[in-house]
Amino acid sequence: MNDRIRPGPDAVVNESGIEVKPLYGAADVAASGGLDMVGQPGDYPYTRGIHPMMYRKRPWTMRQYTGFGNAADTNRRFKYLIANGQTGLNVAFDLPTQIGLDSDDPLAEGEVGRVGMAVDTLADFETAFEGIDLDAITVSLTVNGAAAILIAMYLAMAERRGYDVRKLRGTAQNDILKEFIGRGTWVFPVEPSVRLVGDTIEYCARHAPKYTPVSVCGYHIRESGATPAQEMAFAFCIAKAYADETIRRGLEIDEFAGRLSYNFNVFGNIFEQVAKFRAGRSLWAKIVKEHYGATDPQSMWLRMIAGGGGGGLTFEQPELNIVRGAYYALIAALSGAQTMALCCYDEAYTIPSEYAQRISLRTMQLLIEEMGLTDTVDPLGGSWYVETLTNQMRAKMEEVMADVEARGGIVKLVAEGAIQAQVSAQAYAMQRAIEEGRFPKVGVNRHRIDEEAPHVEFHPYREEDARAQIAGLDAVRAKRDAARARQALAQVRVDAQAGANVMPAIVEAVKAYASVGEITRELVGVYGRYREPIRF
C-alpha cells in the first residue's frame, strides 16, 4: 500500500507515498484543497503555529535526553547541561525502572543504571533534582510502563521541596500504547494499561492541572518503520483512545485536552517533515474541536517536542550525524516545535558523552542566536510546494486514521499485534531498499569509506554503581516506617481491585518510600502482565 521507494527515474515519491512534482504553483495549492486550513498563527486551525508570535516571544525549549548510572551521576549531568544553556530536562531511566523492577530484582542484573538513571524510591528523585529550580526548568520524564509511579514520585518530591503542585509544570511521556508498537517497556496488558493512563490524566486534571501527564509519541512508531504520515495518524488514534478513556470517567474535553502533548520524530525529507507538522497541527485541532466539541482554544493546540531522530542517524561516519542533527533542528524550527531534542552523533555507539551533548545543545543555540530562525513565524508558509504538501499530508493522515477505525480501532489493532506487523514489514522493506541502494543513505550505501576510525568516547558501565544503588535501596527500606509503607501498598492493591483511580494510593505509597518494584507488584497482582503477540 505504501510505495516508499522511488518507482523510476522520472517519478519522485516521498516516504508518505505522495508524488513530488518538479515545480509547484498556485494551481497546485488550489487542486490540493486551497488555503482554507491555513489561517493565522495563534488562530484555529493553527497550521501556522499555536501562538501568534511563536519564537519571537520565546524560543523553543532545549531538552536533551539525559540520564545514566545513579541519581547523583545524573544530577551532575543535568547541572552541566543547565550551565551550558539548556532550558529543560528530559530524564532517561534505566530499563529496570522503566518496567517496574527494583534494582535488586534478579531480572535487573547487569541493567541497573545502564541506559538511564536507576530509580527505586523517592530518595533517588530527591537526589536527582537536588539544587534544580523546578519552576525555572521544566522536567520531562521519559517513562511509560512505570509512569504512574514516577509521576507520583515527581509530584511528591516537588511538594516536599515546597512547590505548589497545583502550579507545577512538567511532562511525563506515559504513552503506553506506542510501547506495544515500539520501544517495549510495557508491564500490564493493553486494557488496564490504557486505564492507568486515564488514571494519571484524571488525577492531574484534578490535582496538578498545569502538569502534562501524557506526551503521545509518534516518534517511536516512526522508528519502528512507520511513514511520516502514519507516524502522526497513529499518534492521533492513540491520543483519541486516551481522551475517550478520560471522557468515560466524566471529565469534559476542555478539562484535560490542553494538558496533552506530543512527541514526534524528525528525519527524512525536509519539506515532507515541515508539511507533516503543519498538517498535523490543523488535523489535531479539527479533531478536538469537531469530534470532541472542545471550545477552549488551548484544548486544540498540538504542543510538541520534535526530536532529531535516531532512525535517521548512522553508525557509519558518525560525524555526519552532527550535520544531520543540524538539519533536523532546522526542520523542527521551521515546523514550530515547542521543544526540541537531538539525538547525539555518537548514539549508535554509546550513551552520549558530555562533548556530544554539548554539540547538540550548541546546534540548537546556533539556530536561535545566529541564523534568524526565531525572527518570523512559519517562514515557509505560503510556499506553493509546502502548502500543497501540507494539504496532501493532512489527507494522507486522515486516510490512515480512517483505515485504523475501519479495522477496529487502535486499541484492538495494537492488542492483536496488527500495527506492529504493519510497521515492521515496512521497516524490512526500507532496510532492503537501503541495502540495495534504492533508498539513498550517505556513508551507508554511497560515499562509503572502508577503514573507519570514528571519534567516539565510550561511556563506562560500572558494576559497583549497581551495587551502591542496591545498598541505597536497602538503606531506605531499613529506615522507612515499615507499617506505613505496607499499608500504603495494600491500599494500591485494594484500589486497583475496586477499579478506582489508583493515583492517590500510589502517591501515598511513594511518600511512604515504597519502591517502584513494590508498587508495580501490587498492580501486576491485579492487572496481570502483558503477553506479547508474535505476528509477522
Next chain:
Amino acid sequence: MSGKRIKVVLAKPGLDGHDQGAKVVARALMDAGFEVIYTGLRQTPEQVARIALDEDADVIALSSMAGAHLPFCRKLQPLLERNGLADKLWMIGGNIPRQDHDALRALGFAGVFPTGAKLAEIVDYIRENAA
C-alpha cells in the same frame, strides 16, 4: 544437511525493548527459507536455553541494543552447554561495540553482527556455518 530446513531461534535478551532490528532480521531469515522462532522481548538466559532445546534449534541468535550483551551471554553460555547445545551455531547482533567482539567470540558466540551488518551477510553466514 540433507534438505532439512535450518531452524533459527531468534531471541531478545534481557529488558531491552528495541525489537525493530530483530524483527527485520527475522523477516530476512524467513525470506531466505529458514524456519524462524522469534521469542519476543524480555527473555532470560534460562528461557532462551529452554526454547532452543525444545525447538531443536540449529542456530541460537540474540539481538541486543541496550548494552547488556556481555553479562547476558556470560549467563547463557553455561546453560547452552549444559543443555547439549554447544555444537549449535551461536550468534549475536545489534549494538555491539567492537571492543566486545573478542569476548563474545571467546564465550562461543561465533557470529557477531554489529550495527551496519547487512542482512545478506547474516543469511550467508548461517548458510555456511549452520549444521
